[in-house]
Amino acid sequence: MQNVINSLAVFAFLGVVVALFAISALLRTVRELQQAALAVPVPGASAVRRVTRFASGDERPTFVLVVTDQCPSCEQRAARLAAIAPGLPAGHLSMLSAGPDPLRWIEGAGHIQAVVDAELLGSVAVGATPSLVKYAPDGTEEWRRVVGSDQDLDRLLGADVPESSNAR
Amino acid sequence: MPARTPDGRTLTVEGSPQPFTMGWSYMVWARGDGGSLRFHTAAAGARELISRHLGEYGRFTVREVSWNGARLVSHEDPENGGTTMLWIGPHHEVYTFIPGVNVPFEAFMGHLAGFDIQDAPDGVVLAPRLGARVRLGNMLAVNTLDGVCSVQVNPVGDLPRPGGTGKRVRGGALWKLDERRADGRVLRSAIVVNETTTTTLIAREADDPRFAAVADSITCGLN
16 A cells, blocks of 8 residues: 555656646747747837838829728718819828728819728728828828818818827 | 626616616726826717707817727817817717817827727727726716706715715615705705615705605615
8 A cells, every 4th residue: 555655656746847847848938939029020110101102203292091981071081182172282192992982082083093902001001080191202101190170181281290199 | 777887897776766768977087007087988979969058069179080980079179278089889989088179089099099998788888908007997877867866876985985874775875965055955965875886866856755765765786
């Protein structure tokens, strides 16, 4: 009987040692993963956003109104954009949407270049819609702003604003 | 009829002799590293309705955008130089007051981003996201019984308990308080305390028998 208990104790001790090894191996894996995750450069903060599609041939910037379907304020802002006299803002005008539905909001406004591209919309990644994004002539993003009213749209198209909080 | 509170609890009110004709409105403080912010929640469109009723809506600068399927609206009031920012979902709205004009929506989106907002017919819940380092506290719920009294429900620990033992009633222990105002009118309030809630009722007419009946029977619970 004593032999059985002794051997059980030895086995249990061995089991604990094996478990300790297993845990330390696991911890090392976790630490390596952590270091690997930290080593990955964080995109955004320092990276400059650039969309070559919105680079212009001339020296003028491009204002892009980013809209989504099912968004009444987007429709109002798009209609406002369409009503602005061509040549009044100091740049090209464009509207970016995921589907073709919003195109009817700017029907007949030849001065607005409509871009339907869900993938591009996802990579521009605005927080809320409608948003206005200003691109420099080389396609570099200068700023982005959520546009809550027609007056704000006029103001943003007319004047430079400082860097916005959600522009990274 | 149970209702969901913004901090994710369930509010049950039973025994009222007359029904509530409107849903509950809530106030809750969100505390984080960047300070505290007071959120209000109510039925969708309630804030606009009230400010229209008060006749102040006309002077607001109203802005609206859409954000993750919900509406974000701002009511900028030039009179007090402040902005009410609203998140309006399918059933309820969440709003807060931010001092200043030309407040960017991004500021409000930053405050909301700490929460997973779950809107359902029985209430909107602001669930703090993992790692957002915000927590909710000092929640209170308000409603009215038409023509009789206002009803305010706090979690029991949030308000001091009145002294003495109070009168045993259906909803817990009852205290009544009369305050004579300068014009001779009496302001009567009743406080009902039980294991989970402190309920404060303020009568419209001090000697309304319906008020006494409400105080004797209303039972509020929070889990």
